[in-house]
Amino acid sequence: MKRETKKDTTRAIKRRTFIKTGAAAVASAAALPRAAKAAEPKATVVVVHGTDIPKMIEAGMAKMGGWDKFFKPGGKVALKPNLAWNSTPEQGGNTHPDILRAVILAAEARKVKQVTIPENTCQPEKKTFEASGALEALKGTSAKLYRPRPSEYKAVSVPKGKVCQEAKVSRDLLEADCLVNMPVAKHHGGATLSLSMKNWMGAVDNNTRRAWHRNGLHQCIADFSTFLKPHLIVIDATRIMLDHGPQGPGKLAHPHEIIFATDPVAADTYAATLFGKKPKDVLHIELAAKLGVGCADIDKIKVERVEA
Amino acid sequence: MKWLRRNVWRLLIALGTAALALGYVPEACPELGSVLPRLSPILSLFGALAARAWLGWLMLLGIPLLILAFFKGRFFCWHLCPMGFVSEAAGKLNPWGKGLVKRVPAINKALTLVIAVTATCGYPLLIWLDPLCIFNGFFAVWREPFTWAAAVTGIGFVTIVVLSICIPNVWCHRVCPLGGLQESVMLLARRLRPPKADAPPPSTLSAAAATRRTVLAAIPAAAAGLVVKRALGPTGRKALRPPGANLDRFTALCARCGNCMRACPYQLIQPDLGESGIDGLFTPKLVLRSRNLDQEQYCFQDCVACTKVCPTGALRPLKVEEKHARPIGLAVIDLKKCLAWEKKEYCAVCDEYCPYKAVKLVERNGVNCPIVDATKCRGCGACESNCPADPIAIVVKPI
Numbered sequence: 248m249k250r251e252t253k254k255d256t257t258r259a260i261k262r263r264t265f266i267k268t269g270a271a272a273v274a275s276a277a278a279l280p281r282a283a284k285a286a287e288p289k290a291t292v293v294v295v296h297g298t299d300i301p302k303m304i305e306a307g308m309a310k311m312g313g314w315d316k317f318f319k320p321g322g323k324v325a326l327k328p329n330l331a332w333n334s335t336p337e338q339g340g341n342t343h344p345d346i347l348r349a350v351i352l353a354a355e356a357r358k359v360k361q362v363t364i365p366e367n368t369c370q371p372e373k374k375t376f377e378a379s380g381a382l383e384a385l386k387g388t389s390a391k392l393y394r395p396r397p398s399e400y401k402a403v404s405v406p407k408g409k410v411c412q413e414a415k416v417s418r419d420l421l422e423a424d425c426l427v428n429m430p431v432a433k434h435h436g437g438a439t440l441s442l443s444m445k446n447w448m449g450a451v452d453n454n455t456r457r458a459w460h461r462n463g464l465h466q467c468i469a470d471f472s473t474f475l476k477p478h479l480i481v482i483d484a485t486r487i488m489l490d491h492g493p494q495g496p497g498k499l500a501h502p503h504e505i506i507f508a509t510d511p512v513a514a515d516t517y518a519a520t521l522f523g524k525k526p527k528d529v530l531h532i533e534l535a536a537k538l539g540v541g542c543a544d545i546d547k548i549k550v551e552r553v554e555a
Numbered sequence: 556m557k558w559l560r561r562n563v564w565r566l567l568i569a570l571g572t573a574a575l576a577l578g579y580v581p582e583a584c585p586e587l588g589s590v591l592p593r594l595s596p597i598l599s600l601f602g603a604l605a606a607r608a609w610l611g612w613l614m615l616l617g618i619p620l621l622i623l624a625f626f627k628g629r630f631f632c633w634h635l636c637p638m639g640f641v642s643e644a645a646g647k648l649n650p651w652g653k654g655l656v657k658r659v660p661a662i663n664k665a666l667t668l669v670i671a672v673t674a675t676c677g678y679p680l681l682i683w684l685d686p687l688c689i690f691n692g693f694f695a696v697w698r699e700p701f702t703w704a705a706a707v708t709g710i711g712f713v714t715i716v717v718l719s720i721c722i723p724n725v726w727c728h729r730v731c732p733l734g735g736l737q738e739s740v741m742l743l744a745r746r747l748r749p750p751k752a753d754a755p756p757p758s759t760l761s762a763a764a765a766t767r768r769t770v771l772a773a774i775p776a777a778a779a780g781l782v783v784k785r786a787l788g789p790t791g792r793k794a795l796r797p798p799g800a801n802l803d804r805f806t807a808l809c810a811r812c813g814n815c816m817r818a819c820p821y822q823l824i825q826p827d828l829g830e831s832g833i834d835g836l837f838t839p840k841l842v843l844r845s846r847n848l849d850q851e852q853y854c855f856q857d858c859v860a861c862t863k864v865c866p867t868g869a870l871r872p873l874k875v876e877e878k879h880a881r882p883i884g885l886a887v888i889d890l891k892k893c894l895a896w897e898k899k900e901y902c903a904v905c906d907e908y909c910p911y912k913a914v915k916l917v918e919r920n921g922v923n924c925p926i927v928d929a930t931k932c933r934g935c936g937a938c939e940s941n942c943p944a945d946p947i948a949i950v951v952k953p954i
Contacts, residue, residue, distance in 0.1 A: 333855075333856075333857065333910075369907070369908060369941075370855065370908075370910075370937075371820070371821070371855050371858075374855070374857060435907070436903035436906045436907055436916055436923055437901045437902050437903035437904065437906075437907060437923065438901065439901075456943070457941075457943035458943070459943075460894065460900065460901075460902045460904055460943035461894060461900065461902075461943050461944065461945070462900075463900065463901075464900065464901040464902065465901055491912060493907055494907060494908065494909075494910070530901075
């Protein structure tokens with residue numbers, strides 16, 4: 248609705264001012280979106296820049312309203328990092344283990360009942376969990392990292408899905424009181440970029456994954472994001488893979504950023520800018536916005552920057 | 556009871572092998588499961604001789620048995636061999652058949668000669684008659700998940716048991732090539748050592764005559780091996796073989812012991828039931844497409860488990876870097892079936908999963924379409940086992 252109003256006013260102003268002076272029209276049209284953005288943001292994204300990951304996480308969460316807002320004593324927490332590949336943390340194919348550890352420790356400090364981390368890896372899970380540093384990150388914690396067996400998926404229907412209308416999803420992710428999506432930002436050969444919504448492909452079983460590839464990958468990713476809504480999104484952009492994704496090794500850039508949000512579309516829209524891409528370049532972001540999952544208009548996303 | 560007490564070592568070795576075979580092999584040392592077959596010089600030494608390759612220090616496990624035979628004759632057979640133990644026990648089930656074995660001519664030394672000569676020529680025949688291999692193969696069957704296809708490695712064991720019930724002791728005394736080898740070594744030792752005063756009279760056959768006979772027998776044996784080799788060509792190329800396979804003489808070198816099938820953590824190795832011809836019967840082949848859709852199943856790039864447990868050199872022991880450099884097969888895309896090429900889907904799963912970066916993406920109508928770089932492809936099957944197209948559009952072919 249607001250988007251429409253904005254367009255109308257812009258046009259109205261243009262029409263009126265164009266008659267008077269052309270130069271004034273250009274100036275006012277350029278100035279207006281900026282004013283609108285400051286006035287009415289539709290989503291907030293917290294971006295923390297730094298090198299000390301635990302510090303960055305704490306700083307970001309302070310800005311997000313504190314961990315206590317998300318992790319309740321006795322609640323079930325489920326994390327969905329991206330740990331798909333048998334590659335090292337430096338290669339940027341998986342979520343950085345330090346981020347994983349910081350979030351687990353925060354959850355444990357708030358006396359949650361359990362922390363589960365189901366992940367449908369793309370390579371043999373034993374090697375993947377070890378190489379990615381996740382096993383090391385879990386040491387001394389009570390978090391449970393595993394690759395779900397067939398019985399640990401639950402068939403669900405996706406009522407708002409256009410193509411993907413049913414899926415099999417890790418039970419623990421569905422039953423969590425707090426679901427944290429914590430992908431790594433990277434290039435992807437099929438999905439253009441792998442960000443938070445693409446990360447749900449590790450939450451579903453292989454048959455669902457295959458069906459998505461057959462039936463329009465971008466639409467299915469967008470469809471599924473209407474169903475599974477994370478309470479918190481933490482995108483690892485400490486280093487980002489620019490090509491040869493999602494497995495890598497590829498060319499890396501080092502934004503040294505961690506992105507926090509609750510709106511998946513806004514989070515992905517901001518993360519895409521790190522790759523120099525707009526939502527229209529990453530089809531599933533645009534499609535998700537059309538389905539009403541979140542805000543893909545970078546001008547209406549409030550980016551709060553924090554240095555840590 | 557007395558019989559059992561005399562056989563306590565054989566029993567222990569049999570149980571130990573069974574335990575190792577049934578999955579109590581410590582993960583850090585998968586080679587332990589291949590110790591028993593390697594004790595047979597037929598597998599470890601003749602195998603290496605035929606493969607023309609050094610198979611690691613473990614191949615030297617075949618030497619003690621030769622030394623033992625030199626000094627003690629068939630001590631191994633009567634006191635240590637688990638297959639002999641089973642065969643003898645089976646024979647006891649048939650108390651009426653005691654004398655039958657005497658009517659059967661002994662072919663064991665002839666078999667040994669055939670194996671030894673053809674192995675020297677580089678193409679061993681009948682290597683799969685080795686008793687330790689047969690014993691070992693029986694236990695390769697019992698693994699998770701059980702499949703009837705995998706049960707074929709147990710056929711040799713069952714055959715020997717049935718044979719031993721019909722004609723007690725016929726396997727050990729008349730057929731077993733490992734027994735024949737030990738007998739030959741023992742005869743050689745007798746000739747080399749000065750006879751003791753109270754020794755039994757030497758065999759009626761003169762040394763010269765025996766040598767002449769052996770040489771005369773060796774010629775047709777060698778010829779047989781070379782003829783078979785010429786007729787069959789490179790035998791490993793007809794099916795997809797596990798990594799490290801000696802593709803030129805695979806079906807000859809493979810003893811069908813089942814070790815590689817058991818070692819594969821992803822259950823990708825299955826016995827060939829005729830795909831690669833009669834000579835390839837029961838040899839291992841790689842089956843990449845996952846039977847269990849909830850698990851990725853391809854020949855994982857950092858796994859060399861199967862190559863470490865082959866006693867004969869049919870699979871050469873590989874280091875991980877060697878595996879990365881050596882093709883198993885070659886992935887071929889059928890453009891008509893490919894989701895990206897044919898239906899313009901955003902797929903690229905083959906590129907996504909390829910651990911060797913062997914899939915190149917080219918843009919057609921705004922969609923990334925895959926092509927295979929044959930110089931980088933190692934045929935691991937990551938693409939094939941994850942291809943979402945139905946039917947599968949990318950398939951690994953033998954090379």
